[in-house]
Amino acid sequence: MKLHHLFVAAFLVATSFINAQNKEVTLEEIWGGEFRQEYLQSLRSLNNGEEYAVRNFDRATRTMNVDVYSYETGEKTRTLISSADIEGLDFFQDYTLSENESKVILSTQVQSIFRRSTTGVYYVYDFSSEKLTQISEDRIQEPTFSPDASKVAYVFENNIYVKDLSSGETTQVTSDGKDNEIINGVTDWVYEEEFAFVRAFDWNKDGDKIAFLRFDETEVPEFSMDMYGTYGQQLYPTQDVFKYPKAGEKNSVVTLHLFDLEAGNTSVVNLEKSYEYIPRIKWTNDPEVLSVQAMNRHQNNLDLIFVNAEKNTAEVVLNETDEAYVDVTDNLTFLNDNSFIWTSEKDGWNHIYHYSKTGKLLDQVTEGNWEVTQYYGFDAKTGRIYFQSTENGSINRDVFSVRANGKNKVQLTQKRGTNDADFSADFTYFINSYTSATIPYEFTLHKARNGKKVRAIKDNKALLEKLKPYNFSKKEFSTIEVNGNELNMWMIKPQDFDETKKYPLFMYQYSGPGSQSVSNTFNSSNDYWYQLLAQQGYIVVCVDGRGTGFKGADFKKVTQKELGKFEVEDQIDAAKKLGERAYIDADRIGIWGWSYGGFMSSNCIFQGNDTFSMAIAVAPVTSWRFYDSIYTERYMTTPQENASGYDNNSPINHVEGLKGDFLLIHGSGDDNVHVQNTMQMVEALVQANKQFDWAIYPDKNHGIYGGNTRLHLYTKMTNFIKENL
Numbered sequence: 001m002k003l004h005h006l007f008v009a010a011f012l013v014a015t016s017f018i019n020a021q022n023k024e025v026t027l028e029e030i031w032g033g034e035f036r037q038e039y040l041q042s043l044r045s046l047n048n049g050e051e052y053a054v055r056n057f058d059r060a061t062r063t064m065n066v067d068v069y070s071y072e073t074g075e076k077t078r079t080l081i082s083s084a085d086i087e088g089l090d091f092f093q094d095y096t097l098s099e100n101e102s103k104v105i106l107s108t109q110v111q112s113i114f115r116r117s118t119t120g121v122y123y124v125y126d127f128s129s130e131k132l133t134q135i136s137e138d139r140i141q142e143p144t145f146s147p148d149a150s151k152v153a154y155v156f157e158n159n160i161y162v163k164d165l166s167s168g169e170t171t172q173v174t175s176d177g178k179d180n181e182i183i184n185g186v187t188d189w190v191y192e193e194e195f196a197f198v199r200a201f202d203w204n205k206d207g208d209k210i211a212f213l214r215f216d217e218t219e220v221p222e223f224s225m226d227m228y229g230t231y232g233q234q235l236y237p238t239q240d241v242f243k244y245p246k247a248g249e250k251n252s253v254v255t256l257h258l259f260d261l262e263a264g265n266t267s268v269v270n271l272e273k274s275y276e277y278i279p280r281i282k283w284t285n286d287p288e289v290l291s292v293q294a295m296n297r298h299q300n301n302l303d304l305i306f307v308n309a310e311k312n313t314a315e316v317v318l319n320e321t322d323e324a325y326v327d328v329t330d331n332l333t334f335l336n337d338n339s340f341i342w343t344s345e346k347d348g349w350n351h352i353y354h355y356s357k358t359g360k361l362l363d364q365v366t367e368g369n370w371e372v373t374q375y376y377g378f379d380a381k382t383g384r385i386y387f388q389s390t391e392n393g394s395i396n397r398d399v400f401s402v403r404a405n406g407k408n409k410v411q412l413t414q415k416r417g418t419n420d421a422d423f424s425a426d427f428t429y430f431i432n433s434y435t436s437a438t439i440p441y442e443f444t445l446h447k448a449r450n451g452k453k454v455r456a457i458k459d460n461k462a463l464l465e466k467l468k469p470y471n472f473s474k475k476e477f478s479t480i481e482v483n484g485n486e487l488n489m490w491m492i493k494p495q496d497f498d499e500t501k502k503y504p505l506f507m508y509q510y511s512g513p514g515s516q517s518v519s520n521t522f523n524s525s526n527d528y529w530y531q532l533l534a535q536q537g538y539i540v541v542c543v544d545g546r547g548t549g550f551k552g553a554d555f556k557k558v559t560q561k562e563l564g565k566f567e568v569e570d571q572i573d574a575a576k577k578l579g580e581r582a583y584i585d586a587d588r589i590g591i592w593g594w595s596y597g598g599f600m601s602s603n604c605i606f607q608g609n610d611t612f613s614m615a616i617a618v619a620p621v622t623s624w625r626f627y628d629s630i631y632t633e634r635y636m637t638t639p640q641e642n643a644s645g646y647d648n649n650s651p652i653n654h655v656e657g658l659k660g661d662f663l664l665i666h667g668s669g670d671d672n673v674h675v676q677n678t679m680q681m682v683e684a685l686v687q688a689n690k691q692f693d694w695a696i697y698p699d700k701n702h703g704i705y706g707g708n709t710r711l712h713l714y715t716k717m718t719n720f721i722k723e724n725l
Contacts, residue, residue: 022495023469024535027718030528031711035467037440037460037522040431042066042094047101049426053080055095064092066104071429071445074455081106081125088132089123098149102127103165105135105143105152114189114671115702117141117198124152124165135163136170141186142199146207151261153185153201153210160185160201160212162261173210173259173266180222180243183215188252190245191215193672194630195279195328206287209309210259211269213278217243217252225669228698242671247625247632247646248639254278256292258309269307271314277630279328284357285338293328299634302326304342304359317359320344324557325634327514331375341365341385343375345553352387354404365406371550373397374420378404379427379448386423386430386448392416394550395477395488395520399432401448412451417520423448431457437475437490440464440522471495472531477520482573483566485546485555488518489574492530492540497583503539504588504725505578506530511567512596513635514549514556517542529714533721541578545570561642563624563635564603564649571600572608579611590725592616592717595673595702602651602681606658614661614724616717619673619702622681623650626674652677655684661724662692665713667700693720 029035042055046068056065066080081104083091092106103126110120119139125132135143135152140161143154152163158177163170174184185201192198201212223244226237245251256269256278269290276297283290290307292314304318320326322345331352333341338357343350350372352365365385366372374388376399384401391411392398397418402409413419417436424430427448434442440460446453473495479486494503508530510517523531530540546566547559559566571591579586591612593601598620605615624632624646625639639646647653662685666678675696685692695716697704704713 022471025532045425049424098145103149155185158183185212188215190628204283204287214255215252219250245629284334299325324560348553363405435522488544492534494534499583502585505584506538507591508542510597511600518544543574561645568603575611590614594618606654609659616663618665622652622677652681655688658690663720664694667697667704669699670702672702
């Protein structure tokens with residue numbers, strides 16, 4: 001009897017030890033921020049090249065500081081600004097320094113409008129006089145210093161204003177702004193979402209002219225969303241109405257204007273020919289020359305135009321065309337002689353080019369079967385260009401420098417994974433942010449000349465220690481040959497994986513044009529969820545199929561006019577191929593995705609019903625006819641031109657194929673992928689007499705978050721997987 005007790009005690013100790021080494025992760029931990037990484041917040045290099053500023057929030061005192069550190073030593077040298085020291089301002093959320101660093105704009109009471117746009121109450125703080133000035137009594141958008149910081153331009157109720165900071169006088173530049181009709185100086189919904197910018201005005205170098213875009217959205221169809229409010233506080237729903245051009249419908253009429261501050265007048269810029277889109281405006285180093293990127297509606301013909309502001313004339317200096325589409329570049333950089341840097345896919349891979357100020361090609365700076373993924377800048381002292389690329393594998397990123405003529409390239413980062421750089425103003429140093437599948441973010445200081453490490457700045461070793469008891473499985477990177485292509489893949493297996501057993505397979509993908517889900521980076525929140533599923537006996541896999549990015553233009557653009565055809569074929573065929581492996585149960589394969597990924601997972605279970613037994617679709621596009629003009633037509637042209645491309649590959653037209661278990665989820669306040677997509681597919685499924693599960697999250701946007709929402713959503717999905725896969 002005594003021996004039996006000793007055996008039981010020893011067994012319990014051993015079991016406790018094993019469990020302690022294999023702690024089970026919970027959804028509450030994942031969505032409660034338990035595994036949050038440390039970052040450098042709002043880092044900005046100061047003009048002296050010797051210091052950088054970082055925003056730091058003291059939770060104990062509720063104080064926001066902008067602290068300054070020495071690049072060389074890492075020691076804090078001073079506090080640039082602290083909310084505790086500013087009379088009349090208890091707190092600020094963010095800061096923007098003027099070019100000459102004499103003043104700073106401080107943001108307060110910031111509220112989101114759409115994905116990138118906000119309104120807020122803003123102040124200017126003058127470092128020399130220690131004077132705090134409120135820019136406007138109203139909630140405004142996009143306050144921006146003139147180059148000498150003597151003025152601030154901003155937008156209020158779709159009109160542009162300029163405040164003179166010395167006199168306090170405010171000048172109203174435009175007066176025709178009207179909600180859902182005319183917008184001056186900020187973008188409409190579809191430009192904000194798809195061309196990824198909000199501020200649509202720019203100061204010239206002398207600060208005496210402002211170029212701006214005017215959006216006439218009078219003819220753009222309206223979209224409305226009912227907003228239900230908090231239970232018990234709102235008796236009747238309100239309605240959010242905004243202009244949303246769906247594929248094939250009318251866009252805003254966009255025109256370019258110049259405001260002359262000295263003359264006080266505004267002129268319309270004549271671009272010589274008609275363009276559907278003006279996705280970028282930017283002054284060159286010549287205060288009289290404005291650069292404009294303008295495109296046709298198909299987005300396969302882009303002109304770079306130089307506008308002479310003095311003469312109001314326009315000249316096309318560079319033209320790019322493509323059978324599919326041309327990407328707008330954010331890398332346009334003007335050098336001292338007004339020659340410029342440009343990035344383009346014209347040789348089949350995204351590379352850097354150097355053009356003269358008249359648009360003559362001087363040099364192709366980079367070339368090879370790899371992509372430039374970021375352009376960091378040009379150092380006039382050394383004549384070197386700094387950039388990030390996929391030269392060491394499409395799932396990795398490294399930082400390089402090269403001379404403007406393309407010679408003497410130097411690799412500045414050495415750790416395999418994802419490296420990103422933030423350079424000092426004079427290109428003496430860069431702060432490297434590094435991560436990989438096994439290493440959370442590390443921040444280190446390096447010499448820009450040769451990449452030599454100077455010192456460590458911050459890491460996440462504490463997070464790695466916190467993760468040890470969970471004994472998470474390794475994310476295994478490989479490729480899988482599907483339809484004649486080597487597709488990037490990662491796989492997460494259960495920690496106690498036994499190749500003689502069979503496991504259910506759960507696949508994740510996004511699959512949108514130019515996207516990447518298989519990357520050598522550390523865990524996101526979803527990765528912890530995949531680890532949770534692996535702990536419960538599932539194998540989780542992600543495959544980047546045709547149409548995804550960083551493997552050349554041909555691989556990316558093969559899906560042109562057929563979104564959802566080749567990508568779906570690749571996911572179905574990858575699942576079949578994985579199902580042939582001895583350790584995967586081919587009868588238990590599921591797939592999920594969000595947004596484009598939800599479009600894909602729906603298509604996969606409908607069209608691959610002999611392969612997938614379950615699927616989850618969150619906020620999916622169910623027909624490209626419902627989605628916005630700029631994104632959809634870039635890849636599909638219009639429904640009027642390509643009806644079969646729209647209809648043959650939309651899951652709403654394949655609901656009769658549903659055999660397995662299907663969960664459909666959407667937020668009713670989604671201004672991007674409207675809940676209309678889900679409602680229409682629900683009706684199609686009902687009329688096809690197909691049983692399915694679905695959930696609507698009231699008033700939640702495309703991200704479906706806020707309060708307890710994410711925890712509830714992932715609990716629902718986890719339960720659905722456990723019950724059906």
